[in-house]
Amino acid sequence: MRNWINRIHQGDCLTLLAEMPDASVNLVVTSPPYNLLNSSGNGMKNGNGGKWSRAALMQGYVDHGDAMPHSDYVEWQRRCLNEMLRVLAPDGAIFYNHKWRVQKGLLQDRADIIDGFPVRQIIIWQRSGGFNHNPGYFLPTYEVIYLITKPQFRLAPKAGGIGDVWSIRQDRGNPHPASFPVELARRAIAATTAEIVLDPFIGSGTTAVAALMEGRQYVGIDLSEEYCQFARQRVSDVAREMERSSEAPEIPSALEVRAMLERTSEPQPARQNFRP
Numbered sequence: 001m002r003n004w005i006n007r008i009h010q011g012d013c014l015t016l017l018a019e020m021p022d023a024s025v026n027l028v029v030t031s032p033p034y035n036l037l038n039s040s041g042n043g044m045k046n047g048n049g050g051k052w053s054r055a056a057l058m059q060g061y062v063d064h065g066d067a068m069p070h071s072d073y074v075e076w077q078r079r080c081l082n083e084m085l086r087v088l089a090p091d092g093a094i095f096y097n098h099k100w101r102v103q104k105g106l107l108q109d110r111a112d113i114i115d116g117f118p119v120r121q122i123i124i125w126q127r128s129g130g131f132n133h134n135p136g137y138f139l140p141t142y143e144v145i146y147l148i149t150k151p152q153f154r155l156a157p158k159a160g161g162i163g164d165v166w167s168i169r170q171d172r173g174n175p176h177p178a179s180f181p182v183e184l185a186r187r188a189i190a191a192t193t194a195e196i197v198l199d200p201f202i203g204s205g206t207t208a209v210a211a212l213m214e215g216r217q218y219v220g221i222d223l224s225e226e227y228c229q230f231a232r233q234r235v236s237d238v239a240r241e242m243e244r245s246s247e248a249p250e251i252p253s254a255l256e257v258r259a260m261l262e263r264t265s266e267p268q269p270a271r272q273n274f275r276p
C-alpha cells in the first residue's frame with residue numbers, strides 16, 4: 001500500500017481500485033456523481049460563480065458528463081461498491097453519500113443501487129436549502145448516507161450517541177461543483193477507529209483533508225486531473241497550516257462537539273467550514 005497511501009491518484013476508480021489489494025483500507029467515505037443530468041427535471045439552475053461553479057454542473061464535471069442512462073449508472077455504481085467492499089478490511093464500512101430525487105412525479109430513492117449490499121443504517125444528512133423549488137413537492141433539504149458495513153464493523157467508543165440525523169450546512173466557497181463539507185467527512189471518520197480512509201470519488205480532496213485533521217491516512221482517487229491537482233494543493237495547505245499552528249484544527253471533531261454538548265446545555269457553537 002506504500003504507493004497508495006496519502007496520495008491523490010488520477011484515474012478511473014474502477015481501474016485503479018482493481019490494482020489495490022484486498023482488505024487494504026479500513027473505511028470508505030465517498031459521494032459519487034449523482035447522474036444529475038439524466039433527470040426528468042433539473043433543479044441545478046441557479047448556481048453562482050466559481051471556477052467550476054455549481055451552475056457549471058449543468059455541463060457535468062470536468063471529465064464526467066453525469067448523464068448516463070439510468071440502468072448503466074446503477075450497474076456502474078454497483079460495480080464501484082463491489083470494488084470498495086473488496087478493498088475494505090473485514091471490520092470496515094462505507095459511508096456512501098447519495099441523494100434521492102423526484103423523477104416524473106415519483107420518488108426515485110437509490111434502492112436499485114444498494115439492493116443486496118449490506119446496508120446497516122441510513123444516516124440523514126440534513127443540509128440547508130436546495131435548488132428544487134417545485135410546486136408538486138416540498139423543498140428537499142436532506143441527502144442520505146448509506147452505512148454499508150462488513151460484519152465486524154463497530155463504531156468508535158461512544159460515537160453511536162451522535163445519532164443518525166446529521167445537521168451540517170452544505171459546503172460553501174469550494175470551487176468544486178459538488179463538494180460535501182469537511183465536517184461531514186470528519187464526523188464519519190471520527191466515529192470510527194479506521195486508520196486508512198479511501199475516497200474513490202475524492203473531487204476537491206475533502207475526505208483527505210478530513211482524514212488529515214483526524215490523524216488518519218487517506219487514499220484519494222478522481223478521474224479529473226484538474227480536481228486532483230486542486231485536492232493535492234488543498235491537502236498540502238491544510239497539512240502546512242496544521243504544522244504551523246500549535247492549536248487544534250479549526251473545526252472541532254464530531255466527538256469533541258458531542259463532549260462539549262454533554263458538558264453544557266448551551267446551544268451548540270457555530271462551526272465553520274474549512275476553506276483552502
Ligand SMILES: C[S@@+](CC[C@H](N)C(=O)[O-])C[C@H]1O[C@@H](n2cnc3c(N)ncnc32)[C@H](O)[C@@H]1O
Nearest residue numbers: 012013033064178179180201203204206222223
Ligand atoms: C460528487 S463529486 C465528489 C466531491 C467530493 N466529495 C468533494 O467534496 O469534493 C464526484 C466526483 O467523481 C469524479 N468522477 C467521475 N467519474 C469518475 C470515475 N470514473 N472515477 C473516479 N472519479 C470519478 C468527478 O470528477 C467528481 O469529482
